Amino acid sequence: MQPKSSTTYSLSKSNHKWTKFKQSNLKVASYFKELGQYAKAQKIKGCSTILKISDDGRFKNNWRCKDPLCPVCNWRKSVRNRIQVHQLLATESQQFPDMTYLFLTLTVKNVVGEDLKSELEIMGAAVSRMFQYKVLKESTMGYIRTTEVTINHGEPVITYHPHMHLLIMANKRYFSKQHNFYQTNDQLSNLWCRALRWQGAEKLVVNMTNLQLKCNK
Structure with a gap:
């Protein structure tokens, strides 16, 4: 009421x-x-x-x-979640001083409305699968995942662009040349498409604070 x-x-x-x-x-x-x-x-x-x-x-x-x-x-809700994430990061940073945080965006091609739900389920399973691969499992400790869907009003059919944002807790030595944690652009692309069980991927932009990874079906 x-x-x-x-x-x-x-x-x-x-x-x-x-x-x-x-x-x-x-x-x-x-x-x-x-x-x-x-x-x-x-x-x-x-x-x-x-x-x-x-x-x-x-x-x-x-x-x-x-x-x-x-x-x-x-x-x-997004404001509330942001506050909770900040509080969580402050606590985790004290408990795990040897870890750092990376931002990763995972995307696929646009889909029609009828396929959106199943596509999101596929992406969710693929994210879990991807972080079980040895190269990421050894260099990361966990992640927070959010889902975003944007609408493309282009003709002749309205399509939806699903993508997932991940805040990853990673080893501070991820980018160090003395360790084998770091993955090249092509290697990361292959991991994402492998997790999606699909072949081929666009190039991605990678730097210390922002990882963007795309796989076009």
């Missing part, structure tokens, strides 16, 4: 992104309305329509629809 009344506060555009995400929220609600899903549309539309901000600038006791397609809920 949505709150009947509350105290509202003005939000500075420089400090809050709520307005942008609320506008996207209303668009999503309108799409469901056009599809005839009126209850779902109304629920999403009512998300965070009244804001309460505490003295320290945080949102407080705001009604959220918690729909997985709601831009406002996804934004707030």
